[in-house]
Amino acid sequence: MSSINDQLAQLQTDSLAKIEQVTTLLILEDIKTQILGKTGALTEILKGLKDLPNSEKPIIGQLANTVKTTLTTAIDSKRSYLEEEALASQLAQTTIDITLPGIAITIGKTHPITQTIDHIVSLCKQLGFSVAQGPDIETEYTNFEALNVPKNHPARDMQDTFYMKNGNVLRTHTSPAQIHAMTAQKPPIKIIVPGKVYRCDADVTHSPMFHQIEGLYVDKNVTFAHLKGTLEWLLKELFGKNQKVRFRPSYFPFTEPSTEVDVACFKCNGDGCSLCKKTGWLEILGAGMVNKNVFRHVDYDAEQFTGFAFGLGVDRIAMLKFGISDIRLLYENDIRFLKQF
Amino acid sequence: MKYPISWLKEFVDITIPIQELADKLSLSGLEVEVIDQINPDICNIVVGKIQKIEKHPNADKLNVTWVTDGKDTHQIVCGAKNIFEGAIVPVSLPGAKLPGGLVIKKAKLRDVESCGMICSESELGVKDTSEGIWLLPQDTPIGVDFVDYATLKDTILEIKVLPNRGDCQSIYGLAREISVLLNTPLKQPNTSLTLSDLPLSQKITVETPSTCPLYTARKIQFDTMPATPLWMMRRLNLCGNRSINLMVDITNYVLLELGQPLHTFDAKKLTALTIGNATDSEKIQALDGNTYSLNSSMMVIKDDSGVQAIAGVMGAKPSETTPESTEIVLEAAYFDAVSVRKTTSSLALRTESAIRFEKGVNIEAVETASNRASHLIQQLAGAKVGQLTQVKSETDSRFAKKSIPFSSKAINALLGTTFSEADMFRVLNALEITLDDHNAIIPAHRRHDLQELPCLAEEIARLIGYDQIPSILPPTPLAQTKDSPLSTLQNTLGPIFKTHGFNETINFTMISPSDIQKCNLSTKDLQEISNPMSVEESIMRPSLLPSLLKVASHNLNRQQNSIKIYEIGSQWTGPTQETYLAALTIGQTFDSPYVSHLKTVTQSNFLTLKGIVETTLASSGYQPTFIKSEELYLHPVLQLKISINGAIIGEFGNIHPSIAKRYDITDQAGYISLNLSQLSQQNSAAKRYQELSKFPSTRRDVAILAPLTLGYDAIKTQIDAHLPSQVTHYNLFDLFESEEKLGKDNKSLAISFTYQAVDRNLTDDEVNQAHIQLCQVLSQTLPITIRDH
């Protein structure tokens, strides 16, 4: 009995050593046949089993099984090791130049004007404004008279107007959307209106078509302090928390009191440079408390309700944010330009 | 308007730095746009008299002069031709600094010592160019500091006066505002007069009292008209005016100083005056040399011989005051703002006078202005001044006292402030607004502007400072409405096109008539601009196509060969404005495909365009069907209309090569146009979960030999009509044509069908049976042969 016992032990030791040293899968399979195959070493040893007393047979049988399991496990683990090694060396052979540029459909860009509008709109939505629209062609009434700019009023000079052949006008500001909104809906009202506006004017900073965002908030007890709070929050979200903002008295026929809002010049931080015309400030928007005459035109109770309105020049903000110096670039749509944003 | 600080100082003491003053003005509503330093470094210029002139010994063109400044005599070499012995001239002495930065030193000119320079107007920064030396009036005091005397050095504030602040369109008006800001007293202009018994010879009749509630005139007589003094000329120059003759200069001076336009007629050329409307096509030969044709809506001043002035705008040649005049009629009047504005607009004639009348002058200060001008004429020309004759419409509302109910509570409520009543009163008082039992009495110069309580609130807020108003975020309720379907659609489709590689563009909505023509667009009911800046931008586009073609052309011309662009914007069908999405693609899909098989991939081929349309719409929940289309701008065959729920919402296809060529585009161009206004009104499919089968699916293919002319849609129609219930989906997976293998007129299509049930395993028998049946039906209903199944 001890001899078979020893033989099995010897087989295990020798075989493990052999397996350990194998370097190819082919040899590994050979060794497996030599040890565990039908005519392999283990079978040979177990032939001696028949000569043993019955009482020992189960013990030796169990031992043989253990040896077989041990060797099978060793072969399997060696095999997977060799397989991985083979794969690794195969993968290492890959010759594709990974420093070549990637290949893809380049995702298109959003126009800087749209990016600016989207940004402002999303900020205003956080304050509870909803988005409304208005047409580009307006009547003189909605563009001017309803906004307290009567015919033959000098305030008409503030905006050079395009007239249509039928006497209508291309809206000179998004403010007529206020009239449409207030005609359609009773207060409270809290809307923003992004859109295209038109003025007969063209140079590096003026385009005959440009973009504005109108804001209107009408309710009971709306104050100038609310106007300031809203615009200050908006401009700081837009330009950075530390952005200095100032409110200057101004004049618009459709608001009273009126204000122009400046932010400290980004380029010179308020010291004065060519961008801010040496003032240290950049004019960003006009705003004010809705003039009572506007309320009267839309049949709102001017004693019960107050409201504020503001108009942001989108092109100017986009130009400032992205450092674009010529407004015409915005409408030339050079793909090399568009891809920068 | 330009405001010289030296002139402002006549009415108000300014002791703070100019920059600080400018900031105060800007922050109280008078935006200082420019602070213009005139000759800031100029110094050491005196008035001198040329005593002797001799030829320069070594230079033909030079003279040697001896100039006295009253104390010393200086030898100065001078090259100017217009000098003479006895001439009074400005002299810069050694050490003087001139506007260009030139410093005057003793020098030798061709061996002759020169101790200074006799100056011209351009050398002193008064004019851009000048010929010869600046010859000063003979009565100019010799030896005085000429920098001060001629106001060579000054600071000018340029202020954008807004339409509501007509009261600030004058030196005095701004000084009044400054006196409020600086809390210093305002000085009054000198209007003292010695009146003579000199009645006006002309009878005055006002036919239109509603547009001329006040007309005044007086006669003024003098022996000869002296030259305009230097100081006045200089002030006019600094404000951008040119000197004409003393009478005209004085009226311009008073206009600038007090904001009240005046006019002088030569009294000897004038008969009885009537203020009334012109008759249609009446002519005036105006002072600017032009002849204007008038109409009956324009107010004029006439005498027996015709129109002598367009009221408030400009006078006429026949009664012009000239240097030879010795008797004038000085007009000071109040002309209605709207009337003057209408006239200037229709004549396209905007004068300094009109600019003031149209914003409203101070009706109570008309007489003051007349007196001020008369005072100056008397002082400068030794004139006799007659009594003022005035025609006044006493009951006109513009003479009435104006008051606004005042409530500090309401003002604080509007502003969101807690300003004390005392602070409010202080501001109102400074503005000459007095309180009378809760009524704010508005001073005459602000009657045009201050209308209601919010106006008072603005005055209080701007003078206390907008920075003194708190900043409070209003309480935020939930948004009242959600986004419109249209804006939701824009927000969905834009990103999909970007994923397909398209860049967003924004184009002018105005296009040119030639674009309409080039794109074969209909000329019916176009929305035309009557005053376009250029014909290139004169029509509201009836299609986005020209915009995108122009962008493509622009980029192709700049060696950008792969064009993938889209725009979401408006187009007009008649007066109807609708929002469209249009996309244009030319060239390679991949940006720089160095791998050969990607080089030929393009989105501009028709079927890829169709795929973009299908997937884009499907991702928004729409199932498009396609209808034959006949757009003139598209390829006659390669185009389809897109229909959703039976409504046409757009079209796509290849742009007609002859149109593309008109924009220098020679490559195949794909174009998609979607009417988002229409599409947003269509219901998209509701999203519902379809149970996924746990049982395996079986695929069966069928290969069809069909004539080339048989469209896929015909095959599809038959398949859909006879589709076995077990088929979950099918797709075309191969298409091939080969004259050699299939014959010239045939094509082969291979379609794969997936069979699957939700509730059971399908047996092979069941699938085979269904599939064979389908194949039989297809071969019976279509002119095809089943090659394999």
Ligand SMILES: [Zn+2]
């Ligand atoms: Zn700056």
